[in-house]
Amino acid sequence: MRKEVEISSIFGETLEKLKGQGVILIAGDPPNLMTIGWGTIGFIWGKLIFTVLVRPSRFTYSRMESSGEFTVNLLPDAFSHQLSLCGSKSGRDVDKIAECGFTLERGIHVTTPFIRESSIHFECRIIHKHDLLPETLDKGILKKYYPMGDLHRVFYGEIVGVFK
Numbered sequence: 001m002r003k004e005v006e007i008s009s010i011f012g013e014t015l016e017k018l019k020g021q022g023v024i025l026i027a028g029d030p031p032n033l034m035t036i037g038w039g040t041i042g043f044i045w046g047k048l049i050f051t052v053l054v055r056p057s058r059f060t061y062s063r064m065e066s067s068g069e070f071t072v073n074l075l076p077d078a079f080s081h082q083l084s085l086c087g088s089k090s091g092r093d094v095d096k097i098a099e100c101g102f103t104l105e106r107g108i109h110v111t112t113p114f115i116r117e118s119s120i121h122f123e124c125r126i127i128h129k130h131d132l133l134p135e136t137l138d139k140g141i142l143k144k145y146y147p148m149g150d151l152h153r154v155f156y157g158e159i160v161g162v163f164k
């Protein structure tokens with residue numbers, strides 16, 4: 001049974017996971033799983049926001065567009081194989097839920113599911129989005145991360161629940 005927790009108690013752990021093996025973003029119906037390493041947590045508009053960056057080439061991108069919600073799932077270190085699979089295979093080609101052996105449960109405040117095997121999950125409602133602009137982005141970053149274009153869309157998810 002999941003319990004709602006204070007963001008301050010799991011902030012450090014979330015940053016460590018983002019910096020390390022990544023975390024799993026779930027969006028859409030049917031849901032798609034994708035590993036992400038880029039994201040921020042903070043306050044905007046008086047709300048607690050999780051921003052995630054998704055390239056248009058990802059299958060998850062269309063799921064984010066259609067669902068208006070997402071969950072972010074932190075997994076114990078033993079799940080490195082699943083994190084690498086969700087970060088290298090596309091939901092267009094593979095049933096990642098079956099391949100990972102995950103059990104999905106319906107979200108508590110959103111309809112998007114979370115991973116039962118996760119240690120912590122965030123539930124978010126998308127309240128804003130925009131595309132990175134090549135003309136205003138640092139030229140070094142543009143060259144390093146976007147030689148083929150495919151600039152990320154930034155999705156702002158209001159955190160409506162954090163559970164452990």
Ligand SMILES: Cc1cc2nc3c(=O)[nH]c(=O)nc-3n(C[C@H](O)[C@H](O)[C@H](O)COP(=O)(O)O)c2cc1C
Pocket residue numbers: 020021022032033034035036037038039053054055057058059060061083084086087088089090091092
């Ligand atoms: C550690 C790690 C972090 C990643 N972070 C991101 C990210 O923040 N944004 C992104 O668009 N892709 C990221 N990726 C790449 C996607 O996870 C990968 O392209 C995935 O296969 C997309 O799946 P989909 O096509 O089912 O959406 C990351 C991959 C790894 C391994």
